[in-house]
Amino acid sequence: VVAKRDVMLHFPYHSFDSVIDLFREAAIDPAVLSIRVTLYRLAKDSRIINALINAVRNGKSVSVVIELKARFDEEANLYWKRRLEEEGVRVYIGVPEMKIHAKICVIKRREFNRTTQFGFVSTGNLNESTARVYADHCLLTSNRQIMADINRVFDCLEKPVPSLLALKSCKVLIPAPVNMRKYFGTLIQKQVALARKKKPASLVIKLNSLSDEMLIEELYAAAKAGVQTSFVIRGIFCPVMDQKTFKKKPQAISIVDQFLEHARVFVFGLGDQQQVFISSADWMVRNLDHRVEVACPIIDPMIREE
Numbered sequence: 001v002v003a004k005r006d007v008m009l010h011f012p013y014h015s016f017d018s019v020i021d022l023f024r025e026a027a028i029d030p031a032v033l034s035i036r037v038t039l040y041r042l043a044k045d046s047r048i049i050n051a052l053i054n055a056v057r058n059g060k061s062v063s064v065v066i067e068l069k070a071r072f073d074e075e076a077n078l079y080w081k082r083r084l085e086e087e088g089v090r091v092y093i094g095v096p097e098m099k100i101h102a103k104i105c106v107i108k109r110r111e112f113n114r115t116t117q118f119g120f121v122s123t124g125n126l127n128e129s130t131a132r133v134y135a136d137h138c139l140l141t142s143n144r145q146i147m148a149d150i151n152r153v154f155d156c157l158e159k160p161v162p163s164l165l166a167l168k169s170c171k172v173l174i175p176a177p178v179n180m181r182k183y184f185g186t187l188i189q190k191q192v193a194l195a196r197k198k199k200p201a202s203l204v205i206k207l208n209s210l211s212d213e214m215l216i217e218e219l220y221a222a223a224k225a226g227v228q229t230s231f232v233i234r235g236i237f238c239p240v241m242d243q244k245t246f247k248k249k250p251q252a253i254s255i256v257d258q259f260l261e262h263a264r265v266f267v268f269g270l271g272d273q274q275q276v277f278i279s280s281a282d283w284m285v286r287n288l289d290h291r292v293e294v295a296c297p298i299i300d301p302m303i304r305e306e
Helices: 017-028 047-057 074-086 146-155 166-167 180-196 213-227 285-290 300-304
Strands: 007-011 030-039 063-068 090-091 102-112 113-123 134-140 174-176 202-207 228-233 251-254 264-267 275-281 290-298
Touching: 017 030, 017 047, 030 047, 030 146, 047 063, 047 074, 063 074, 063 146, 074 090, 074 290, 102 146, 146 166, 146 290, 174 180, 174 285, 180 202, 180 213, 180 264, 180 285, 180 290, 202 213, 213 228, 285 290
Parallel strands: 030 063, 063 090, 202 228, 228 251
Antiparallel strands: 007 134, 030 102, 102 113, 113 134, 174 290, 202 264, 264 275, 275 290
16 A cells, blocks of 8 residues: 555554554565664553564564663663564664654565565654554655655664764755754745745644744744744743734644644645645754654645645
8 A cells, every 4th residue: 555655644543553563564574675663662562572573583684773761761672672682683772962763664675576665754652552642643655755765864873873964865854953943944934935925824833842942033033924823732832922023923722632742743835835744853952953853744745635
């Protein structure tokens, strides 16, 4: 299915079993050559880990980048690191003084003398327990440009001395800490330019937290220019909303309900020119400067609408 078109899963409204099945099928598929995946928070009895171990036992090349400093899960992640290494998985622990927070995977498959790649970019952790409570999006895709960029991220993180400047070579993914803040600042400025020309301009920003001063200043400029701006922010929200210089007062809400809103989604513009992104990154200094994160454009027009 993913070879034909992108698929977006919405947890917990969709079952997380789809992701577990993806790894299980890859582990037993004789045509699969390799699996590369990042792990941040894992369930206590992780079926993802079991699938990765089975993949190694079946002769696949498996590389895992695991974040040991995931708050409250340090002990568990150390355990999983040792367990994976004992089974023959190549385990990498990322970059000193930098958390690996991106949620990415690429699976390489060889069939009929042809190599194909598929995988995902997700806003949430590969955790069966939290996936029942956290509201997240997971883009399953075989898009060649996205797969190439995911491989670039792994190539960087798997080096003995990773150089994050290599992330600048990404073509469609927007990586932190190299250029995410600047990229989204530029997209906000484009909406400002439209508003100044009296054309429809819009921003919809969904985050856990918004505290980055530079991006907040860009958002103030948008409000002053008359860009229609809406925020869905679950936690920290630092902008001062009620300013006399704003042509259009931004709308801001927080959804506190049965599920914990965890997805980061950015929508720039309207109509045919609209650009939509999902990401693992909040607009905070810690995410934009001190973590390896990615934002992924939603290319399929039906999923953008969704």
